[in-house]
Amino acid sequence: MREDAESLDITDVTANWVNAEVLRAGLDARIRSLADLAHTPLFFGRLDYVPARTFYIGRRHVHDAEGDPMVIDWRAPVSQPFYRASKKDPQDIALRRRFGYAAGELTAYEDEHLTDPSDAETGSRLLQAEIERPRVGPMRDIVATIQPEQDEIVRAGIEGSLCVQGAPGTGKTAVGLHRVAYLLYTHRERLSRAGTLVVGPNSSFLHYIEQVLPALGEMSVRQATVTDLVAHVPVRGEDGAEAAGIKGDARMAQVLRRAVRSGVSMPQEPCVVVRGSRRWRVPADELASLVEELLSRDMRYGAAREALPQRIAHAVLVRMEQAGEAPDDRVQDAVARNAAVKAVVKTCWPAVDPAKLVLRLLSDPEFLAEQAEGILTEAEQQAILWAKPARGVKSAPWSAADAVLVDEVDDLVRRTPSLGHVVLDEAQDLSPMQYRAVGRRCSTGSMTVLGDIAQGTTPWATASWEEALRHLGKPAAAVEELTLGFRVPRQVIAYASRLLPEIAPELREATSVRESPGDFSVRACPAPELDAAVVEACREALLHEGSVGLIAADARVPALAVALDAAGLPHLAPGTETGEGSRLTLVPATLAKGLEYDYVVLDEPAAIIDAEPDIRTGLRRLYVSLTRAVSGLAVLHAAPLPPALAS
Numbered sequence: 276m277r278e279d280a281e282s283l284d285i286t287d288v289t290a291n292w293v294n295a296e297v298l299r300a301g302l303d304a305r306i307r308s309l310a311d312l313a314h315t316p317l318f319f320g321r322l323d324y325v326p327a328r329t330f331y332i333g334r335r336h337v338h339d340a341e342g343d344p345m346v347i348d349w350r351a352p353v354s355q356p357f358y359r360a361s362k363k364d365p366q367d368i369a370l371r372r373r374f375g376y377a378a379g380e381l382t383a384y385e386d387e388h389l390t391d392p393s394d395a396e397t398g399s400r401l402l403q404a405e406i407e408r409p410r411v412g413p414m415r416d417i418v419a420t421i422q423p424e425q426d427e428i429v430r431a432g433i434e435g436s437l438c439v440q441g442a443p444g445t446g447k448t449a450v451g452l453h454r455v456a457y458l459l460y461t462h463r464e465r466l467s468r469a470g471t472l473v474v475g476p477n478s479s480f481l482h483y484i485e486q487v488l489p490a491l492g493e494m495s496v497r498q499a500t501v502t503d504l505v506a507h508v509p510v511r512g513e514d515g516a517e518a519a520g521i522k523g524d525a526r527m528a529q530v531l532r533r534a535v536r537s538g539v540s541m542p543q544e545p546c547v548v549v550r551g552s553r554r555w556r557v558p559a560d561e562l563a564s565l566v567e568e569l570l571s572r573d574m575r576y577g578a579a580r581e582a583l584p585q586r587i588a589h590a591v592l593v594r595m596e597q598a599g600e601a602p603d604d605r606v607q608d609a610v611a612r613n614a615a616v617k618a619v620v621k622t623c624w625p626a627v628d629p630a631k632l633v634l635r636l637l638s639d640p641e642f643l644a645e646q647a648e649g650i651l652t653e654a655e656q657q658a659i660l661w662a663k664p665a666r667g668v669k670s671a672p673w674s675a676a677d678a679v680l681v682d683e684v685d686d687l688v689r690r691t692p693s694l695g696h697v698v699l700d701e702a703q704d705l706s707p708m709q710y711r712a713v714g715r716r717c718s719t720g721s722m723t724v725l726g727d728i729a730q731g732t733t734p735w736a737t738a739s740w741e742e743a744l745r746h747l748g749k750p751a752a753a754v755e756e757l758t759l760g761f762r763v764p765r766q767v768i769a770y771a772s773r774l775l776p777e778i779a780p781e782l783r784e785a786t787s788v789r790e791s792p793g794d795f796s797v798r799a800c801p802a803p804e805l806d807a808a809v810v811e812a813c814r815e816a817l818l819h820e821g822s823v824g825l826i827a828a829d830a831r832v833p834a835l836a837v838a839l840d841a842a843g844l845p846h847l848a849p850g851t852e853t854g855e856g857s858r859l860t861l862v863p864a865t866l867a868k869g870l871e872y873d874y875v876v877l878d879e880p881a882a883i884i885d886a887e888p889d890i891r892t893g894l895r896r897l898y899v900s901l902t903r904a905v906s907g908l909a910v911l912h913a914a915p916l917p918p919a920l921a922s
């Protein structure tokens with residue numbers, strides 16, 4: 276297939292050089308997509324349908340010289356039974372074969388005779404081996420081992436939105452990315468027009484997952500944080516927890532809606548349009564009824580502002596007709612652009628600059644009081660005002676939450692275009708205003724919302740998926756739960772789950788499908804010896820194969836970096852790719868979300884808890900940090916552990 280693509284002669288097939296360039300780029304992309312990937316086999320499974328028809332299943336479609344299929348794409352309907360068929364429901368499959376590879380070499384296969392009653396149902400060794408395989412480098416695809424409950428989510432229809440609650444390591448991120456790949460395959464035309472977006476918590480996380488999508492054969496997916504999406508103003512300020520909470524509250528949407536319309540006023544003067552020798556006069560009360568009519572409509576502020584001159588012009592045209600003239604559309608357009616009409620629009624329906632409006636709200640106590648009256652208390656208004664009024668948009672101390680407010684205003688003024696599909700990962704952490712910002716980018720498309728209530732580490736983290744989905748504008752989305760854990764060893768998940776009654780009492784403990792119990796230790800040591808003990812634990816962890824993450828409270832990171840350097844242990848920052856030569860990452864606890872390491876050394880839990888504004892958020896941050904380990908976890912502490920973990 277690659278040779279065919281390479282040997283295509285496209286000289287003289289296009290009419291002009293632009294088309295030639297486009298064709299060349301398309302062909303180059305195809306040749307690239309057909310490159311051999313070392314260690315990535317062409318197929319990983321085989322299905323024998325009854326009656327005898329055999330299909331090989333792989334990451335992409337492969338055909339032979341005659342164009343007959345040799346390997347079927349895992350996303351094609353024919354491949355679905357590879358993930359779903361069972362002895363109970365064989366789905367016309369007589370044999371399912373899984374192939375095992377080591378470094379690209381075929382080393383094993385495993386058969387299941389789904390229609391043969393004498394063939395006992397046994398767990399898959401290859402699946403176990405895949406799950407237990409040490410991790411290094413970026414996240415891998417799971418196409419060979421997607422589980423039935425995961426496959427239902429991956430292949431759910433594009434029409435409906437879906438929300439997935441899942442404990443740490445149940446594969447939410449993996450499933451979300453494979454769902455994107457599935458949707459792009461199945462609805463390529465539609466999504467290439469409308470666009471697809473994956474929203475993640477921070478750039479380290481996005482970097483960690485970005486290699487998975489091209490590995491799945493997809494490149495045209497945008498990845499962004501919420502902050503990237505709303506980058507209307509330069510963010511350099513920070514809010515305290517209280518101000519951030521209020522700015523993120525859905526009531527702010529009401530305040531902003533009122534503020535946007537606060538400049539609208541009723542015309543006091545008639546509008547007089549002079550054309551040639553004639554003057555046409557629309558009285559003030561008629562103008563006012565036009566303005567009122569537009570106010571009463573559920574219309575974007577900017578669209579209404581464009582409609583108003585047309586409405587006034589229409590009133591003028593009616594008068595022209597009454598006077599026996601026969602004006603056409605061009606006359607209406609000309610009247611709409613008349614200086615007198617423009618002047619009415621300028622005073623009665625002034626243009627709104629989103630950033631300037633929010634700047635005024637946060638700088639001007641009287642303006643804020645007017646707009647927030649009956650919505651925010653006086654104390655709340657006080658809390659969100661900037662310490663001193665900002666002078667201009669460029670120099671204002673914008674915070675991340677402020678940028679979301681500007682985005683809301685922007686959408687009140689002109690409609691935000693909708694994408695075809697949006698995947699929102701670590702969704703539990705968003706504020707209602709952030710949910711609205713993501714939701715409006717998907718107003719006519721569908722969403723996949725992934726998260727874990729127990730891992731909510733913002734003071735405003737959502738209390739329920741129902742609430743989050745309401746703010747996202749997808750109240751009808753189905754909520755599914757993933758319960759099988761693929762990452763965290765049994766002992767470790769059991770230990771971390773002791774925190775659940777305090778951080779998310781309604782959630783069930785995750786089960787681990789991993790057979791190995793995992794290395795697990797908790798060590799107390801005197802405070803002066805903690806750094807040395809942590810360095811030693813890292814050294815021990817590095818004796819094993821795979822990646823090692825040292826997770827510590829953000830404030831502890833500089834000291835630990837010095838200690839590691841002094842001990843001659845090279846270490847990376849999160850988001851930098853681990854490899855054979857550099858396997859140790861020093862991870863600030865606030866960036867640990869979504870990441871995983873084979874061995875985790877966890878420094879001083881008390882410091883991780885104390886860094887958060889309240890105890891629940893602190894314990895949740897600790898829960899996230901405890902659940903990053905694939906094979907082993909060592910907890911080292913000098914200060915006392917929280918009571919749930921102490922005994």
Ligand SMILES: Nc1ncnc2c1ncn2[C@@H]1O[C@H](COP(=O)(O)OP(=O)(O)OP(=O)(O)O)[C@@H](O)[C@H]1O
Nearest residue numbers: 417420421422443444445446447448449761762869
């Ligand atoms: N079906 C599967 N087969 C093999 N590995 C899997 C499967 N599902 C998930 N995994 C692996 O389990 C690990 C955890 O997956 P993932 O990071 O998607 O979980 P998560 O639910 O997003 O976790 P967290 O809530 O901690 O962010 C990853 O290494 C992933 O590749």
